[in-house]
Amino acid sequence: MECSPNRYSRRSLLLVLICAALAILVGFARREGLIPPSLRWAAALLPVVPMVGYFIGLSQWLKTMDELQRLIQLEALFIQFGVTAIAVMAYGLLAKFEVVPNTGIGDSWHWWWMVLFFSWSFGQLLVRRKYR
Amino acid sequence: MTNRLRVLRAERAWSQADLAQRLQVSRQTVNAIETGKYDPSLPLAFAIAQLFGQPIEAIFSPNGGSQA
DSSP, X not given: OOOOHHHHHHHHHHHHHHHHHHXXXXXXXXXXXXXXXXXXXXXXXXXXXXXXXXXXXHHHHHHTSOHHHHHHHHHHHHHHHHHHHHHHHHHHHHHHTTSSOOOOHHHHHHHHHHHHHHHHHHHHHHHHHHTO | OEEOHHHHHHXXXXXXXXXXXXXXXXXXXXXXXXXXSXXXXXXXXXXXXXXXXXXXXXXXEXXXXXXX
């Protein structure tokens, strides 16, 4: 079975790039005061739209996989969930004890995205080695 | 679980990629089954048995069990 990861990887990369470009664009427009108050919510959510496509693409990619590849993804996602949950909890407690800055979600969401992405990649690497 | 997949494949001079294509799975899946790192689902085990024209129990057996 061909999982055609290249096709999905290319599409995913394109959607992430569109998301990043839109985030930069609306960030610039906000700083310059170009967004009318009535459109603020729409502008804020604009970069989210390609991410919806990203996750639809991921679910389509999953459907093309065979049973072992799905198991690998499941185990990788479990590692991602565990790493992220522990990191969020640890950071939250450290912030509560004023050991690290108590940043709001508005200022730190992109860091948590990084944690999600890298823990998923690490998880895939680890699990793929197991079944090699 | 142990299996005779590698032997059956070798008898037909198929590569792992050939078998993977016939079973519509990835080559990694065939390799993982052959090396005992992954036990296939029942539908895949049936597909393997059908492909080689043998009953499942002639290909797969529990750990320590005798193989046909």
